[in-house]
Amino acid sequence: xxxxxxxxxxxxxxxxxxxxxxxxxxxxxxxxxxxxxxxxxxxxxxxxxxxxxxxxxxxxxxxxxxxxxxxxxxxxxxxxxxxxxxxxxxxxxxxxxxxxxxxxxxxxxxxxxxxxxxxxxxxxxxxxxxxxxxxxxxxxxxxxxxxxxxxxxxxxxxxxxxxxxxxxxxxxxx
Amino acid sequence: xxxxxxxxxxxxxxxxxxxxxxxxxxxxxxxxxxxxxxxxxxxxxxxxxxxxxxxxxxxxxxxxxxxxxxxxxxxxxxxxxxxxxxxxxxxxxxxxxxxxxxxxxxxxxxxxxxxxxxxxxxxxxxxxxxxxxxxxxxxxxxxxxxxxxxxxxxxxxxxxxxxxxxxxxxxxxxxxxxxxxxxxxxxxxxxxxxxxxxxxxxxxxxxxxxxxxxxxxxxxxxxxxxxxxxxxxxxxxxxxxxxxxxxxxxxxxxxxxxxxxxxxxxxxxxxxxxxxxxxxxxxxxxxxxxxxxxxxxxxxxxxxxxxxxxxxxxxxxxxxxxxxxxxxxxxxxxxxxxxxxxxxxxxxxxxxxxxxxxxxxxxxxxxxxxxxxxxxxxxxxxxxxxxxxxxxxxxxxxxxxxxxxxxxxxxxxxxxxxxxxxxxxxxxxxxxxxxxxxxxxxxxxxxxxxxxxxxxx
Numbered sequence: 001x002x003x004x005x006x007x008x009x010x011x012x013x014x015x016x017x018x019x020x021x022x023x024x025x026x027x028x029x030x031x032x033x034x035x036x037x038x039x040x041x042x043x044x045x046x047x048x049x050x051x052x053x054x055x056x057x058x059x060x061x062x063x064x065x066x067x068x069x070x071x072x073x074x075x076x077x078x079x080x081x082x083x084x085x086x087x088x089x090x091x092x093x094x095x096x097x098x099x100x101x102x103x104x105x106x107x108x109x110x111x112x113x114x115x116x117x118x119x120x121x122x123x124x125x126x127x128x129x130x131x132x133x134x135x136x137x138x139x140x141x142x143x144x145x146x147x148x149x150x151x152x153x154x155x156x157x158x159x160x161x162x163x164x165x166x167x168x169x170x171x172x173x174x
Numbered sequence: 175x176x177x178x179x180x181x182x183x184x185x186x187x188x189x190x191x192x193x194x195x196x197x198x199x200x201x202x203x204x205x206x207x208x209x210x211x212x213x214x215x216x217x218x219x220x221x222x223x224x225x226x227x228x229x230x231x232x233x234x235x236x237x238x239x240x241x242x243x244x245x246x247x248x249x250x251x252x253x254x255x256x257x258x259x260x261x262x263x264x265x266x267x268x269x270x271x272x273x274x275x276x277x278x279x280x281x282x283x284x285x286x287x288x289x290x291x292x293x294x295x296x297x298x299x300x301x302x303x304x305x306x307x308x309x310x311x312x313x314x315x316x317x318x319x320x321x322x323x324x325x326x327x328x329x330x331x332x333x334x335x336x337x338x339x340x341x342x343x344x345x346x347x348x349x350x351x352x353x354x355x356x357x358x359x360x361x362x363x364x365x366x367x368x369x370x371x372x373x374x375x376x377x378x379x380x381x382x383x384x385x386x387x388x389x390x391x392x393x394x395x396x397x398x399x400x401x402x403x404x405x406x407x408x409x410x411x412x413x414x415x416x417x418x419x420x421x422x423x424x425x426x427x428x429x430x431x432x433x434x435x436x437x438x439x440x441x442x443x444x445x446x447x448x449x450x451x452x453x454x455x456x457x458x459x460x461x462x463x464x465x466x467x468x469x470x471x472x473x474x475x476x477x478x479x480x481x482x483x484x485x486x487x488x489x490x491x492x493x494x495x496x497x498x499x500x501x502x503x504x505x506x507x508x509x510x511x512x513x514x515x516x517x518x519x520x521x522x523x524x525x526x527x528x529x530x531x532x533x534x535x536x537x538x539x540x541x542x543x544x545x546x547x548x549x550x551x552x553x554x555x556x557x558x559x560x561x562x563x564x565x566x567x568x569x570x571x572x573x574x575x576x577x578x579x580x581x582x583x584x585x586x587x588x589x590x591x592x593x594x595x596x597x598x599x600x601x602x603x604x605x606x607x608x609x610x611x612x613x614x615x616x617x618x619x620x621x622x623x624x625x626x627x628x629x630x631x
Contacts, residue, residue, distance in 0.1 A: 031200040032193025034416070036366040037448035044366050072193035085191040089183070097190030098197060098367045098416030132365055132417045 001065040005030060006074030016062035020054075021045045023061055024071065032072040032101040036130070043129030046102035047071045053109045072101040075108060084108045084146045093142035095133035102129050107143045117147055186414075197416050198370040198384045199445050206372065207236055207280040209427075209434060209444035210287035212294050213454060214269035214276060217303035217523040218318065221267060221296065226277060229293040234282035237438035238290065241266040244433060245402040251424070251491050258327060260320065261489035261526070263400055263429055269298070270318055270488035271525045273454030280434040280442045303523040307462050307483040310520040318488065318521050325486065325494050325519035332518070334494075334501045338573050339512030341468075344477025344618070348468035352549045356465070356541035360485075361458040363530055367416020368446040369455060371427035373435040381435060382409045385428050388418040396425040397432055408432075420529035424456050424491070459493060459527035460485045461500075463541040468512075473555045475564050476618050477512035480504050482538070486519045487526035493519045496527075496534035503535045505573045506542035507583040508564040511622040513573045561587050562602050569609040569623050577624030581607050 001012040024030040036044035038057045045056040048070040076082035094100040110125040189195040226238045241264040250259035265276045281287035310323045326332040372384040387393040434442045462483040468476040486493035550557035566581035
């Protein structure tokens, strides 16, 4: 068995029923897909298999023989983030970051195939992914920004110009 | 202060979105062994036999640890705060919750470690288990904990007490008594990153401990205490946490991995399965809170009686501290001059409960705010008006005898009302936190006012 991961060909020596997640993380040391639940529930292991977002923890290696696999490592680099990565970075959509790789794959799939997706489409596309930090609001905002095409990596620069902060509580230090 | 209000990139933002953040499970050390634990299948049982010989003989098994391998097995997470030790790292004579660890195996891979766990010979004597804290003081409550049904170390008492004013008189003077029972339930933190540790024995005799802990020095202290090692033989590497929410204040995996690394002389890694997370990781505590308030028909709260039962699970862990915070906040953001609070930490056969985002406080805030609505409903008074009327003001003395200098109840309630377009009469809309006078200083609140300089009145 062999498959391609982020453009590099790889000969598989693990048993055919070992999971794709095991092969990526333990044999290839491609660690952006995470072992969050290893039962298909949390979405943290999601990768592209021949362009489709799939749960790497549920895929036996025998099912991906000859496939082309892309993980977050293959989407963009720190110097050249993909539009979806840039949107996540700019909109603070990653808090602890552990679920982020799975969300990025799901969001990238949506942006590629349905550039006119509505907010409901975004919610549907992300519905198989669990995030315990953000409450999802910032993730959804990031995906909507990526769909609008208004998240540019070069805009993420330190700024020391304070924005006008609205005083919500009279008399508070803010 | 120039960063306040500014839009700044996160220092770890680019690493997160490129998959380059290194969590514990992403650290690669050649020759790392896998860890699996033998956990109790029973809620409550005596251990009558434990034999690891057959398991140790399995090829690929490098080390097995039980209570006998732990230099100091029983340790308390908050001994520094005066909460004595009560919980074994690995169970010895009995198990008190389902999933409690009894032994751990380090082997060449997961499958071998699992096989060895199954080969450990153990016999149990099942005992009755109890979960309903309301029955804890009944005669037929079984002995779960060596200290009895309740945590006994609140100074001279077996419960946390708050006493202020004359509660009997307040209840005699009340027009109505409003009672409520509130039972916020357990919540699993469920971080997407399960509990994980990687411990590497170094050539100089130290251990390098890759930890997902939320509390590096705290966890370092816990490991050092169990091992009876000086701190300078431990190097903790961490700070990158894949979600914690309080659950990773507990030192769940580091100590057992350290023991296995010492015994096997090899690097060992333990990543809990999701099933283990739900079965054996600590949770937010369930609570049983009873409140009775002495109120007047025009909406003043003259006095409050509170009974709280805090389900600690099988061991004390952080619960006595959580209950103390709970007691401190039991009048909420309101000034009640006469209070009588009793809070008990109850031992049950639940998994031990622990820190989680404001633990102790969120439970009592839920109860108090729900109770405020209930009082408003019983009296037929607007729920925000009753809050503003009883709100903490400058000079008020809390149940714990703190004289307030900058309470925020009034502006917060008014801001909240404003944001949702809530209609309030002008005399409420114009309220401030200023010291009580006139209609806001009824007779029952006069005696509790502190002096201008913050001293007790």
